[in-house]
Amino acid sequence: MNKLASRNNITCPFCGLVCDDLSTSLINEKLEVTANGCSLSKLAFAQLSSVNASDLRPRVSGKPVGDNELGHAIAEAAGLLRGSAQPLFSGLMTDVSGMRAITSLADRCGAILDHPNSAALTRNLSVLQNSGWITTTFSEVKNRADLIVLVGTDAVTRFPRFFERLVWNKDHLFSEELKREIVYLGDIKNTQPGVAPNGRQPLVIPCNQEKLGEIMGALRCIATGKHIEATEIAGVSIQVLEKLISKLSNARYGVIVWAVADLDFPHAELTIQSLCELVKYLNKTTRTCGLPLGGNDSDLTANQVTTWQIGFSLPVSLANGRPSYDPHHFTTTSLLAQGAVDTLLWVSSYQAQRTPPATKIPSIVLGCAGMQFENEPDVFIPVATPGLDHSGHIFRSDTVVALPLRQLRTNSLPAVAHVIGALQKLL
Ligand code: SF4
Structure with missing residues (x-):
């Protein structure tokens, strides 16, 4: 049994209530909510526990990279961003640190930032x-x-x-x-x-x-x-x-x-x-x-960080070297439909079902291990889930507090902030 086995007062990141009173146990690498969970949290913890060892490996053009070759997948992703005239960073389902890293990379690449919940x-x-x-x-x-x-x-x-x-x-x-x-x-x-x-x-x-x-x-x-x-x-x-x-x-x-x-x-x-x-x-x-x-899908976390880092809410473009806010023209759906972007970076670190929209443009996905795609992205890097695989912070619905998320298990999955930081070093 893992020494982190039973934990109390755990924060749940799976909806905007961000309840901080859950109890969990970790037995044979399976995380289970043992008290104060709802059906949504129990399902999410169970799904994120049922991954195979092969799901932990990044894939480039659909082929798993070798052990310890995360750097190869990151280099491929960097190559796609380097060749992009107008990248779109969407999904943005991550914690405060992950989102800080994403805004920094967006500034570097002149990307447009959007969250799938931005219309709401x-x-x-x-x-x-x-x-x-x-x-x-x-x-x-x-x-x-x-x-x-x-x-x-x-x-x-x-x-x-x-x-x-x-x-x-x-x-x-x-x-x-x-x-x-x-x-x-x-x-x-x-x-x-x-x-x-x-x-x-x-x-x-x-x-x-x-x-x-x-x-x-x-x-x-x-x-x-x-x-x-x-x-x-x-x-x-x-x-x-x-x-x-x-x-x-x-x-x-x-x-x-x-x-x-x-x-x-x-x-x-x-x-x-x-x-x-x-x-x-x-x-x-x-x-x-x-x-x-x-606050579901960490949309308020993404928006809070974007607002304090960039000065504007989502969706926002950094394409012209300065922020430009336009909630009608910079949504993921309209940008993809109009062919206004040529590379998609999609981040989804809480739920494997939150996959990117279908697109023919080159795509990089930082997603939950075990994520299934209709169209395999050019680069897929499985990432850690904040509050399960690493500590972090997430805003709850009333946005007056960012609650701490704790690490509940150990594995080889990198945090979004780590992958994005490594990507930025290559650009
Ligand atoms: S999913 Fe929402 S309501 Fe359920 S335990 Fe998590 S934060 Fe609370």
């Missing part, structure tokens, strides 16, 4: 850039929220322990038990986790996701005392909406939660903006905050 990131960022917002932290939700309104999301599909960690958790700051009320608004599939431990049922207000913007507009009208002629909006009666505004106005600490990935319809940013303006208005008389959920 942009929906939130455009609201923040245009009109600002009042948001809160996980700790504040856990300690103070007495009303939680989930807009267009059940939270748990993407963030399985949301209610366990933030809502029904008895471990909060005050001895008095918080009498929390849950409201779901939208096309919600799973409302079961919103049932309180004492059996109190959540209020569910069903409506089409794409109509949430109309509902938000009506809620703002009601909150600000404007008259509405209609008796219902998007199938929801005005009385129900008035009742919701009354709940928000009477709450001591209301929180409106959304998961931007679930608001995936045309102009969803206007729905988010309307929601954020409602939050601002409610703060005239009580405390209300927004809680945007995100």
Whole structure:
């Protein structure tokens, strides 16, 4: 048995909640979550444990390189980047150190940087850039929220322990038990986790996701005392909406939660903006905050590092020797469709399923061991997973803290930061 066998208070990097209370064991090189894991984390740990020794070897043109020949694969990758007029660095699913190295290499190569979740990131960022917002932290939700309104999301599909960690958790700051009320608004599939431990049922207000913007507009009208002629909006009666505004106005600490990935319809940013303006208005008389959920696939980590290193959010181009931010033209999908890039570097160190999009241009993949491809990349270098194979840091959804990730096992896989650093030395 490995001497690192049993560990407590382990940080999980597999969704934006970044829970830091897992227990794991390592027996015969297999990592297992033994306490506080959700189905997502258990599956991810199990999948990353089921790799063969051959999966640990880099491949060049589909052929495994010899033992101790990582340098050969890195040299091949460097050759592709050297010959590239316009490289694209995408995926970007790594930790803080890996992302710092990637931004440095992008600066060296004049690359465009994008994350596959950047369209969703942009929906939130455009609201923040245009009109600002009042948001809160996980700790504040856990300690103070007495009303939680989930807009267009059940939270748990993407963030399985949301209610366990933030809502029904008895471990909060005050001895008095918080009498929390849950409201779901939208096309919600799973409302079961919103049932309180004492059996109190959540209020569910069903409506089409794409109509949430109309509902938000009506809620703002009601909150600000404007008259509405209609008796219902998007199938929801005005009385129900008035009742919701009354709940928000009477709450001591209301929180409106959304998961931007679930608001995936045309102009969803206007729905988010309307929601954020409602939050601002409610703060005239009580405390209300927004809680945007995100951070899966380490998208917020990539964005935080890019912002502090380069001064702009993703996606950003360094092609002209200075940063250029354009969330509409620099997405991976549009760049590949337009043939605007000639080499792809894809980084995916958390989940083997997060493979690059199909492309005919030369590609370099730094991915999880065991990653399967429809089109084999020119160079594939299996890399370590932060929080399993090496220590590191990752931002959680509320972006107020970067949590430490710990090494749980030893193997020969190099960290993304190591491979990218070695690549840069060759350019
Ligand atoms: S909820 Fe997210 S961070 Fe927490 S254990 Fe599950 S996958 Fe990991």
